Amino acid sequence: MFMVCLFIIFGAFAWLPVTYGDTSDNPHDGFNEVDLQKLHNTNHPMTWQQGEIDMMDKKIWDGDDQFSGAIQHDLNFYGFPMAIDGITTVPLKITMVAYREDGQSTNYRIGMFPNDCSQLLGDSISDLPENLRYVGSEPLLIDVPTTIEMNVPAGRYCFVFEYIEPVNDNGWKATVDAEVQANWPRPLLSPLMLIFGILALFGFIGAQRAGKAWKEVAQPERAAARSLEDEVLDAAEEERGDTADEGLQVESGESVDETTPSGPPVEPQAVPPSGPPVGAPSGPPAESPSGPPVAAPSGPPVGPPAEAPVEAAEEPAAEPSAETTATDTVDPSQYTDEMLLGWGWNEQQIEDWRAEQAGAAEAAPQDAAPDSESVDPSAYTDEMLLGWGWTDEQIEEWRASN
Numbered sequence: 001m002f003m004v005c006l007f008i009i010f011g012a013f014a015w016l017p018v019t020y021g022d023t024s025d026n027p028h029d030g031f032n033e034v035d036l037q038k039l040h041n042t043n044h045p046m047t048w049q050q051g052e053i054d055m056m057d058k059k060i061w062d063g064d065d066q067f068s069g070a071i072q073h074d075l076n077f078y079g080f081p082m083a084i085d086g087i088t089t090v091p092l093k094i095t096m097v098a099y100r101e102d103g104q105s106t107n108y109r110i111g112m113f114p115n116d117c118s119q120l121l122g123d124s125i126s127d128l129p130e131n132l133r134y135v136g137s138e139p140l141l142i143d144v145p146t147t148i149e150m151n152v153p154a155g156r157y158c159f160v161f162e163y164i165e166p167v168n169d170n171g172w173k174a175t176v177d178a179e180v181q182a183n184w185p186r187p188l189l190s191p192l193m194l195i196f197g198i199l200a201l202f203g204f205i206g207a208q209r210a211g212k213a214w215k216e217v218a219q220p221e222r223a224a225a226r227s228l229e230d231e232v233l234d235a236a237e238e239e240r241g242d243t244a245d246e247g248l249q250v251e252s253g254e255s256v257d258e259t260t261p262s263g264p265p266v267e268p269q270a271v272p273p274s275g276p277p278v279g280a281p282s283g284p285p286a287e288s289p290s291g292p293p294v295a296a297p298s299g300p301p302v303g304p305p306a307e308a309p310v311e312a313a314e315e316p317a318a319e320p321s322a323e324t325t326a327t328d329t330v331d332p333s334q335y336t337d338e339m340l341l342g343w344g345w346n347e348q349q350i351e352d353w354r355a356e357q358a359g360a361a362e363a364a365p366q367d368a369a370p371d372s373e374s375v376d377p378s379a380y381t382d383e384m385l386l387g388w389g390w391t392d393e394q395i396e397e398w399r400a401s402n
Helices: 001-014 033-039 052-057 184-216 228-259 310-314 337-342 347-362 384-389 392-401
Strands: 018-020 070-077 091-100 107-114 133-137 145-154 156-163 178-182
Touching: 070 178, 091 184, 107 145, 156 178, 337 347, 384 392
Parallel strands: none
Antiparallel strands: 018 178, 070 156, 091 145, 091 178, 107 133, 107 156
C-alpha cells in the first residue's frame, strides 16, 4: 500500500509542469513612457504598490529596466545531466505576447544559453545548437499569445528573447512578455515511478497470495450452495441408477439359476436363488444305474457326505428325469437360516421352502433296501464312486460286502 501511494504521488508530480513567468496581465498597459518613469521612481508619489512590484518580479519580460526590446532571464531545470532525447530531456512550452507599438516587424528568435545571464559576453543565438535555439516562422501578433515547444537537457540556462528587428526607442515600456512551462520533474521522477510501480505490483501479488493462504487456513472452503433444482435432478438420477442396477441383478440371477450346478455354491450368490441347490443324488436314477443302491446298515454310507466336495460342485449334475423329480428331496437340515439369509433369502422364503421340503419328504415312498444279490458291483467303477463323493475306505468296504 505504501508503494502504491508513492507511485501515485510521484506520478502526480511528474505530470505537473513548473511555470516561470506570467502573461495573464500587463502592468504597463495604459501608461506612457513619462508615467512609467514616475512609477519606477521609488521617491515619487505615483510609485508602484508592493503587490504590483511582487507581480512584476515574477514576470519574464522586458519591462523591468530601461532597455526594452529583449529578455534575459535565468532558468534552472533539474534532472539527469545526460541528454537522451525524449527520455532525459526537459520538455518546454514557451508562450509569448507582443506589446510592440512602434510598427516594426515582430519576427523573433529564442536562445537557451547553458550559462548564467551574467556570463553572456557577445554570444549570438545563431551560434547555439539547433535544439537550444528557435527562430519564429511567423511574426507575433499584438496582445495575442503564441506558444512554441522545445526539448533541452537538464541544467542551468539563460533564456534570451530578441526581435530580429531591434526596438529603436528603448525605455521602460514593455514590448514582450513570456511564460515558460518546464516539465523537468517528468524525466527526473519517471525512473522512480517505474521502480515504485514494480514494487507495488510485486507487493500486490504477494498480498493476494498471502491473503489466499490465510483464507485457506482460517476459512476452509465450503461446499457451494446447491439449488433445489440440482438436488431434485440428483435424486432422480440416483433413483434411475438404482432401478437399472436391480434389473441387471434380476437378469444375472436368472442366468445363474440356469447354469449353476446342484449343491450349495462355493461362494454366495449376488441374487437369492429360487431354492437351495439340489443335493448330490443318493443313488443312480431308475432307468440306468448311475451309482450303487442303498446298502444295508452294515454296508457303506447310502450316498455322499452332506457337504459335497468342491470338485463335485464344479461339475454340472445331470438333470433328473420326470420319475425321480417327484421323489427326490433335499435335506433342509443341511442349510441353516443364517446360510440362506446370507444368500439373500428373506424369512418368508425360508419358511415356505422348509414347509415345501417337509411335505415332499412325507409324500416320497420308502424304497426297500435291496439285498446284496441284486447289486452288481462290477457295474460301478471306482472313478464313478469317487465322483459321487465316496472315499476309498467306503468303496473297499462296499465291494467286500458285495
